[in-house]
Amino acid sequence: MQKDYYHTLGVAKNASKDEIKKAFRTLAHKYHPDKKTGDEKKFKEISEAYSVLSDDKKRAEYDAYGRVFSGGGGRGGFEGGFDGFDFSGFQQGGGFDGVNLGDIFGDIFGGFTRASVRGRDISIDLELSFKEAVFGVERRVLLTKTSVCHSCKGNGAEKDSGVETCSVCNGKGKVHESKSSIFGTFTSVRACGTCYGTGKVPKVKCKACKGARVLRNEEEVVIRVPSGINDGEMIRLSGGGEAIPGGESGDLYVKIHVHRDTRFYKEGNNLITTLPVKLTDALLGNEYSIPTLDGDSITVNVPQGVSFNEIIRVRGRGVPSAGGRGDLFIKVTIDIPKKLSKKSKDAIEALREEGI
Ligand SMILES: [Zn+2]
Ligand SMILES: [Zn+2]
Structure with a gap:
């Protein structure tokens, strides 16, 4: 048309x-x-x-x-x-x-500044045993990522050579860029590419990063998992993500996966375990030695006439928290014998006679 x-x-x-x-x-x-x-x-x-x-x-x-x-x-x-x-x-x-129209848009775009730069976030998964999740653990993980150069601490300068004012931006860290076009001169402000917006350049470039201020390498990251962490929870390590010259590093997100334990589970700050006791011990009472998650053993007194699912509480053997440790709940189950000898049968028949 x-x-x-x-x-x-x-x-x-x-x-x-x-x-x-x-x-x-x-x-x-x-x-x-x-x-x-x-x-x-x-x-x-x-x-x-x-x-x-x-x-x-x-x-x-x-x-x-x-x-x-x-x-x-x-x-x-x-x-x-x-x-x-x-x-x-x-x-x-x-x-x-x-x-070149010069002035048409200069007044509109003169004040424009670029958003500050930030490195990318990183997300990783971390598998923990139940015990590690309960008591907390320190894990070291090897990550390949862009980090601030350790040699120059991110200023790009070789040891003790120091930095000087960037001549491109005169130390302002920003450069005004004018582009002429049919619509006029567009002025935009962007971070100075020479000094990465810092206003300072190295006198002698760091040998390790060649003045780039950041380096891609394998780095050991220490992750301190607090006690009582739950499956699916996320730990954020501020600044643990990718580094970027002239900007702040991204964050590192650690997603926690907790393995199940065959003997213990957790409810709030309390640990729960089950203790199968013999029928005779349930009837007459007895002492039982049970292993704890701490790794030691404790002796618990199963009272005479204990019922199925009755709970024996051991204070201070649960999940450590700021307010002290939670408790250990021992849930009693009773092993009912499937087969009885003639002698046992006779004895139990005698009990029946008594109305038990
Ligand atoms: Zn360096
Ligand atoms: Zn500069």
């Missing part, structure tokens, strides 16, 4: 260069996508129209043939250019270089 560039800019066919420029300025200010009244589609249309009508050669072609042969007449170049102030697209697509 034929595009009427004169109509798009709202100017007459014989409009002067100044009139076209003025019309474009007004419309561009109004429809720029970052303005309240913005309209990206409209903005692209007027930009395309202006790119043609402001160029004598293109305008002549357009007037004669209704289209432009030289330099694409606004094709491409605009796609994807408006997200997050990425104006790199304006440099492509041809036909716009060398046109």
